[in-house]
Amino acid sequence: MRVATINNSMISKGQMRMEGKFFLNETSLLCMPLERNADKCVTLETVADVMNPPVFKRQFCSPTERAVQYFQSSDVNIASESSSVFVYKPQAERIKAIVHKGDILVTGFGTIGNARLISRHQDGVCYANNVARIRTKGEVLNGYIYAFMASKYGSAQLNKNASGSVVRYIEAPGIKKVLIPNTRVSFQQEVDDLIQKSARLREEAADMLEKSKNLLKEKAxxxxxxxxxxxxxxxxxxxxxxxxxxxxxxxxxxxxxxxxxxxxxxxxxxxxxxxxxxxxxxxxxxxxxxxxxxxxxxxxxxxxxxxxxxxxxxxxxxxxxxxxxxxxxxxxxxxxxxxxxxxxxxxxxxxxxxxxxxxxxxxxxxxxxxxxxxxxxxxxxxxxxxxxxxxxxxxxxxxxxxxxxxxxxxxxxxxxxxxxxxxIDSDSMQEIDRLVREAHTKRYQANCNERKAISMVEKEIESWTTSKKN
Missing domain, CATH: 3.90.220.20 (DNA methylase specificity domains)
Structure with a gap:
């Protein structure tokens, strides 16, 4: 059994909902530490621009200079940086569906809350309209924002604010309301450094894997x-x-x-x-x-x-x-x-x-x-x-x-x-093997850095609850 005390202000924010399951489900429980410490947070819209492109009829085409790689919502969390599907580039540019290096993507349809930080390999590709684009403003560290959105607390807020029953969804207006912990600058910088290091390692890994395949085909x-x-x-x-x-x-x-x-x-x-x-x-x-x-x-x-x-x-x-x-x-x-x-x-x-x-x-x-x-x-x-x-x-x-x-x-x-x-010749085979192994080790190291950054953000939020109890 789950038991918790809810104050009047939270009931008002919940549109006068009185049933316990609305406030005590997994998503709502994760949102509580942020809602009870709203004075320590800022809304996402104050530190970043959030948008969704309009719904558009995708014009699939062959890979030419007038085409651009297309990614679905389900591709947001995959390791691969490339897609075999292409759409008409002028159309994607016209509706602002193109993403750029440093953009933070968040899925708002089906599985809500998957996040991705766009690398240089995906600079200029097209994502589906149900993937929200988050672009940080000014001096705000996008690595820190990404780590929070990828954490269980960021995902929980997105799922709590989502609409729909069979297929749930959330778009930019709802995503803008997400509360972001306004922590000390040094902490944000430490988290950002880990995320940026993770991004660099993934880019290096992608380069090494591409090099290994090119070398193999060249020698063969x-x-x-x-x-x-x-x-x-x-x-x-x-x-x-x-x-x-x-x-x-x-x-x-x-x-x-x-x-x-x-x-x-x-x-x-x-x-x-x-x-x-x-x-x-x-x-x-x-x-x-x-x-x-x-x-x-x-x-x-x-x-x-x-x-x-x-x-x-x-x-x-x-x-x-x-x-x-x-x-x-x-x-x-x-x-x-x-x-x-x-x-x-x-x-x-x-x-x-x-x-x-x-x-x-x-x-x-x-x-x-x-x-x-x-x-x-x-x-x-x-x-x-x-x-x-x-x-x-x-x-x-x-x-x-x-x-x-x-x-x-x-x-x-x-x-x-x-x-x-x-x-092919033995030396080239060994070089290709080395590139593949090092690339996948870099991916592992990137994952370790990202997990550490997300864990730091989550522990910081959890410390708010602990300090109040003490």
Missing amino acids: GLDNLVSEDYDYYGHRSADRKVSCFSIKQKEITTTTINAFNYSRRILNTKSKIQSTVPLKEVLLYNDVFSTGSFPRVEVSGNNGIMLINQSDIFDAIIKGKRISKRRVKTDNLVEYGEVLIAGVGTLGDSEKFCHVIFANEDLVGQLVSGEFIRMKTTKEVTSGYLFAWLDTDYGFRLIRNTQAGTKLCRPIPRMLLEIPVPL
């Missing part, structure tokens, strides 16, 4: 793929040719009769890749594996063990969910350097299906769902190098080419193991 003599090099489901221009081909009966195997798996475009693309070995020859025991199936009974607090699903693993900071350890085997937890493939999903180009993950310090010792295809490499081909290859446009399209299914698709294991892996 491969150019970037164009849309004519593969089959896909998504936006296509009017001049794109229909993929139509015929094959001999003897070429059809017992593995599949799906035309997508026999794509002539992919066969031509494979012919460009020289000095290769099948994927199975670089894997430990010449095979992939998975975590397996187990019951998923959610538990509260820090009880049980954290489970990471496909919907969680691509986030910048992985949260997962806690499940009971009962009948869950914990002898197959993730080890450093594993390469994981998102093994189930749909074929939209914006979907994470068939994208790869490198297991860094954040994932070591974690329980991942059985939907991931997991790989451990031999000493001859390092896991960082394999990740870089599978993370290129070639690797992604080759994995997609092995899919089978209708609504939910999965790679065909036998075909997946035959994917070609190019072998």
Whole structure:
């Protein structure tokens, strides 16, 4: 049972609501320390401009100089800095949907309260209209504002002020009312320094991963793929040719009769890749594996063990969910350097299906769902190098080419193991492996700095309650 004393002023702010659940739910309880110490806070609108672009009909297009990358509300918390979806740039500029380095984004639709600090890699991209833009004024430190908005207290206020029942939402007018702790300048600077350091580490990591893939393709003599090099489901221009081909009966195997798996475009693309070995020859025991199936009974607090699903693993900071350890085997937890493939999903180009993950310090010792295809490499081909290859446009399209299914698709294991892996000179392979490992360590360090900054803000607010009790 939850018990708390509510004064008259809080009842007035609650529009004369009298039922206990309005004031004593999780969101309201987190808002109380700020509401009771409003004299120590300022509203967000006094320190930042907050806006949402108008609703617009998205004009999807091919990646040209008149196009700009487009991100949905669900992309706000992902680690990736790029998108395969493009919209018409003049339209996005006209309605002010373009974001810039230093902007703070907050989701106001569906899952409310996810936050992102825009890096230089996303300077000039377009986000959906239901993502609010926060731009700090004057000398206000945007790293400090971001840390608060990403904290449980920032998220709680957004969710408390949200409207709707089935699908909840909040836009700029409601977000402007958020109370921001007006703490001492030195404290704000310390938090801001941690967030800015985190942002720099993420930018450096993105640069290193891009460098590793470019080096691999350069040494393998491969150019970037164009849309004519593969089959896909998504936006296509009017001049794109229909993929139509015929094959001999003897070429059809017992593995599949799906035309997508026999794509002539992919066969031509494979012919460009020289000095290769099948994927199975670089894997430990010449095979992939998975975590397996187990019951998923959610538990509260820090009880049980954290489970990471496909919907969680691509986030910048992985949260997962806690499940009971009962009948869950914990002898197959993730080890450093594993390469994981998102093994189930749909074929939209914006979907994470068939994208790869490198297991860094954040994932070591974690329980991942059985939907991931997991790989451990031999000493001859390092896991960082394999990740870089599978993370290129070639690797992604080759994995997609092995899919089978209708609504939910999965790679065909036998075909997946035959994917070609190019072998380049040993020194370059080691350099690529080093870049991948260092990049993912930088991501881990960035997450540590961000968690520390958010924790500092939360502890500062919690100290207000403690000092009053004393």
